[in-house]
Amino acid sequence: MSLEDPEKEQQGALEGRSREDELADLLGERALSRDDHKNAPAFVIRPDEVQDVLFDLRDQAGYDFLSCVTAQEYEDRYESIYHLKRYDNPMDEVSVVVPTSKQNPVSQTAEPVYKTADWHEREAYDLVGIDYEGHPDLRRILLPETWQGHPLSLDYDQDRPQIVTLREHANPLEEDQRASGTGANAHSNTVESGAVDDAADSDTMYLNIGPHHPATHGVLHLKTILDGEQVVDVEPDIGYLHRCEEQMAQQGTYRYQIIPYSDRWDYTANMPNEWAVARAIEDLADLEVPEYAQVLRTMATEFGRMLGHFLAVGTFALDVYGDFTAIFMYAIRDREKVQNILEDLTGQRMMFYYFRLGGVVWDLPEPREEWFEKVRDFLDELPSALEEYHDLISQNEILQLRTVGKGMLPKETAKQYGATGPVARASGIDMDLRRDDPYGYYDELDWDVAVEDGCDNYSRLLVRLREVEESAKIIRQCIDLLEDWPEEERTIQSNVPRTIRPDDDTETYKAVEAAKGEMGVYIRSDGTDTPARFKIRAGCFNNLHTLAPMSNGEYIPDLVAALGSLDIVLGSVDR
Amino acid sequence: MSGVDLASVLLQQNGSGNATGNATNATAGNATNATAGNATNATAGNATNATAGNATNATAAGPTSETPLPDLISGLLGLDGFGIWGDAVAALLGAFLIANVMLTMTAVAGPWAKRKITAAFTDRIAVNRIGPFGLLIIVADAVRLLSKELIVPEGADRPAWDLAPIILPFSALLGFAVIPMGSGIQLADPETGLVFAFAAASIASLGLVMAGYASNNKYSMLGGLRSIAQNLAYEIPLVVTAASVVIFTGTLRMSEIVAVQSQPLIEAGALTIPSWFAFVNPFAFVLFLVANMAEIGRNPFDIPEAPTEIVAGYQTEYSSVYFVLFYLGEFIHIFLGGALMAVLFLGGAAPPVPALGFIPGFVWFVIKIWAFFLFTQWCRSAVPRVRIDQLIEIGWKGMLELAFANLVLTAIIVGVII
Incomplete structure (x- = not known):
């Protein structure tokens, strides 16, 4: 944070001051108070005015990107940010804080x-x-629907047995258990529950794609409704790889146990x-992070991005070509080279743990010349x-036939769904946090942001190849x-205290441009050496949400291609 | 095996009936033969030149002789004196031999060659631990697959579900009954051989739709429906393109189609290009190649099983022995496709240049069908799969028109110019 900070703070001082006043004017009396975060001004509003305020912020102040929604429980209240x-x-960030009471944690949906x-x-x-009042489909998303309790709430009992069958869980007073419980279709937005419940009268077919299926890239379950070969509706069912990453991060100390x-x-x-x-x-x-470490970080991260993009291109080819295409192995071959380089740099092939607070763990491997x-x-x-x-791939005519104009995600839809x-x-x-919210050494270097206007599966492939x-x-x-860095100035870590205890009740949300999109982290500190709330915003999570608008009306093969072109990693979706 | 045997017996009778000079469709008993006989009359008329195939010459079995294999066997074993029973035993032995040759090739192709070829395309090594070049993986795989549990899905439509994996390989084996494999290896040479081969091969569609429908699985269902749509769209161009060859040859008899191709097309000094139909009409060759890929369901037309879309299509629910049968069936179909390519367009078992005639015809035949197999594997590694709607569109809006254009063109060339 050493390089860009002075500049950024200046900008913030010039622009942000007036911007904050503007926003305060816009919200008027609806802003009950201020609860500023380290990254952005934050306005506290009433839970029944959420839509009102957000509509104004979106349409009049131009905040068209809901980056993340963080929910947390305090001793005296719940809070959605x-x-x-x-x-x-x-x-240009702003946070909207919506506190709700403990007794009645109901907040208007956004x-x-x-x-x-x-x-979210x-x-x-x-x-x-x-x-969330008025939410069209408020169900559990990561945990099984029979889960008892809410794991990140304060009074959650971790010892409570969780083996509850659907039958025990379902409310006997509810009219149609099948429609509300197991039937995914009952909740889906575009298809009425009757369409599938009365299978005899309908022309549609309900198909489970996954959780174990050759094309789902992990344990993803797509609840699909088909009309012949055409997709009428698809609803991703996620959470199979949920590992309580947020909670584990909340139990780890800042210094070494979270990264x-x-x-x-x-x-990937x-x-x-x-x-x-x-x-x-x-x-x-x-x-602070020394400049030399920033360069190392930038370089290592770009290698990491290559790892992801090579695999994305390879698996996309698998989805479109068939399960034994040579392209996949070519991609793996090149990925292997990157992995070897990173292995030399970090000592690991997959779980690198190269970053340390205030820098990186190691300098380049000796002899440096050989590595260069x-x-x-x-x-x-x-x-x-x-x-x-x-x-x-990209010049193959059959592939173009398959991917151009398929899996369309128009610009406005992409914004609505928070795609990154x-x-x-x-x-x-045209958004890339490396350029638009510069960190590391990116703003000192000469590079371009790859943007395509095609909105289709083919464009997503091209963007990845260009990003490589x-x-x-x-x-x-x-x-x-x-190579030219003076030997005496090669500081890989700044002086960081062994135990980090940020000030009590400090909040921040910071994001970087990961291979799949905006990877953001919200942290609230409570004065101890572990975070009070650690929220992960994963690009894959939001990108997967766009699958339904992308693939409705397409054929099954294009649904699979669209899923491949999103390049989701379930570890990141489910966390 | 019984299907093959029965058919070969029937065909063998048919063949010997022809040899004595009787009219074309004397024996019925077999619906395919009856229709094929009509087709012969319609297209080729009476132009059945007996260039070869005199079954009376059973003793003169040479590399170029077209003696049906059963007659050869009965001659060798002295079964001539036993009448129809002798013929039946000889036909059975011949069919057994051919089926085993084909199944052996399939065994080499499936667990071993396919892996090796794909590995070569993808910068890998593949099986190399068990036996020389990893060849014993064939045995290991056979044991592994056969010792697996046969899982029968709940709600499977039992007789149909069990029959499907049997129909698939045996329909393809049936097709080999009329293929001249060179070196005198041919089970039967009926006048309607070509049509019989197509008819036998397309029985496979029935097996696929049975498997898809009876498995009680939505993926299987989709796969079965896809395969039917695909076979409907591609069988017509396939047969129509083959008909353009028949216009040239004037016969449906396999041995004669091969014999017509043995004449030189161009002689330029030492270089002689034989009049293989691949050289005479390259357009028809390419059409047939594409339609054939779709017919046997290989990339880029492997959509009935498209693993990344519908898991494994019609064979999703099959395991153990039934899976092996499906697997074998697919490979025999590839080889049958290659055999039809060889007979119709690549001069059957003939060597490309006469100077290489010392190598037995059967070797050339095997080389040709393996070349086609290699081609399918190449496509598998390099060509994207088309979508089902695109496949149907290519079939009905492209291939069909081109096939008919080719047929009309060929008819004009043959009828008006020559």
Whole structure:
């Protein structure tokens, strides 16, 4: 946080002051008080004015991006925080804090304003227990529907047995248990429950794709309703890989025990996750990062992004080509080279844990020249490898026939659903946190943001391939910098206290551009060495939410291709 | 095995009936033969030139002789004197031999060659631990697959569910009854051989739809429906393209189709290009190749089983022995597709240049069908799968028109110019 901070604070001082006043004027009496977070001004509002306030913020102040919804329980109240941003300027942030009483934790839903709030509020209900009034489909999202209690609430009993059958769980007074309980279709938005319950009268077929299916890239369950081969409705059922990452992070100390978990979220491209956590904690505890470490971080993260994109391109080819395409192995071959480089750098092949608060854990491996040569060899070979990908994939006419104009995600829909990363950029949204909310060494380097206007499966593929090129560009510049760095100035970590205890009740939300989209972390401290609330905002979670609007009306193969083009990692979706 | 045997006996009778100079469709007993006989009359008329295939010459069995294999066997074993029973035993032995050859090739192709080829395309090594070049993986895989539990899904439509995996491989084996494999290996050479081969091969569709319908699984159902839609769309161009070859040859008899291709097309000094129909009409060759890929359901037309979409299509619910039968059936179908390509377009078992004639015809035949197998595996590694609606569109709006255009063109060339 050393490099960009002075500049950013200045900007904030100039723009933010007037901006905050503007917002205060806009909200008027609806803003009960201020509860500013470290990253953004925060306005406290009444739980029955959520939609009113958010509509104004969206339509009049331009906050078109609901980045995250954090729910938490205090001793005396529940609180939902809506982290708002703007797609054209992610540094212009504002938080809307909605406290609700302990006795009656009911808050108005934000779903009509931002579609993405649908899933976020379901998660808040699931884990914390806040009731969102007017929500179209308030069910558990990560945990099984028979789960007893809300795990992140304060009075949650971890010893309570959780083996409850659906029969015991279902409310006998409810009219139709099947429709409300097991039948996914009953809740889906576009299909009336009758369509499937009376299968004899309908032309549609209900199909479970997953949780074990060759094309779901992990344990994902798609509740699909088909009309012949066409998808009428699809509803992702997630949570099979939920590992209580937020709770585990809340039990770990800031200094060493949280970042290792972040490697397990998006495990195909895990370097950026580490940075998300590091960035949030460093912001919270005002830690400096030496410039040299910033370059190392930037380089390592771009290698991590390559890991993710190679796998994404390879698996997308699997989905479109068939299960034994050569492209997958080519992608794995190139990914392997990156992994070898990162293994030399970090000592690990998958769970790197390279980031430490205030820097990184190790300098480049000795002898440095050898390692530089290895990286340069890889970078020199990369253009021809990418050429090969373009020959085999993007220029293949059958692939174009399959993917161009399919899985359409229009720009406005993408914004509504909070899509970020390559998914958003393929829909023409020119946002990249590396450029728009600069961190690390990115703003010192020369690179471009890959944006496509196609909004289809093909564009998402192209964006990823172009981002690999851009990553290579960034890495090459980092290598040059590192090679010429004076030996006495190679500080890899700043002086960070052994135990970090941020000030009581400090809150921040910080995000980085991970391979799949915005990876954000919200932390509230309570004066101890562990966070009081640790909330993860994963790009995959929001991107997966866009699957339904993308694939409705398409054929099954295009549903599969659309899912592949979203490049979700269930570890990141379910956390 | 009984299906093959019965058919070969019938065909063998049919063949010997022809040899004595009787009219074309004397024996019925078999619906496919009856229709095929009509087709012969319609397209080829009476132009059945007996260039070869005189069954009376059973003793003169050479590499170029077209003596049906059963006659050869009965001659060798001295079964001639036993009348129809002798013929039946000889036919049975012949069918047994051919079926075993094909199944052996399938065994090599399925667990071993397929892996090796795919590995070569994807920069890997594949099986190399068990036996020389990993060849004993075939045995290991056979034991592994056969020792698995046969899981019968609840609600399966039992007789149909059990019959489907039997129909698939045996329909393909039935097709081999009329394929001339060179070196005198041919079970029967009826006048309607080509149509019989197509008819036998398309029985497989019945097996696929039975499997899809009887499995009580939605993925299987989708796979079965897809396979029917696909076979409907591609069988017509396939047969129509084959008919363009028949216009050239004027016969449906396999041995004669092969014999017509043995003449040189162009002779330029030492280089002789034989008049294989692949060279005579490359357009028809490509059409047939594409339609054939769809017919046997290989990439880019493998949508009936498209693993990343509908798990495994019609064979989702099959395990153990039934799975092995499906697996075998698919590979025999690939080989039958290759055999039809070889007979119709690549000169059957003939060597590409006469100088290579010292290599037995059967070897050339095997090389040709394996070349086709290699081609299917190449596509599997490199070509994206088309979508079901695109597949149907290509079939009905593209292939069908091209096939008919090719047929009309060929008819004009043959009828007007030559």
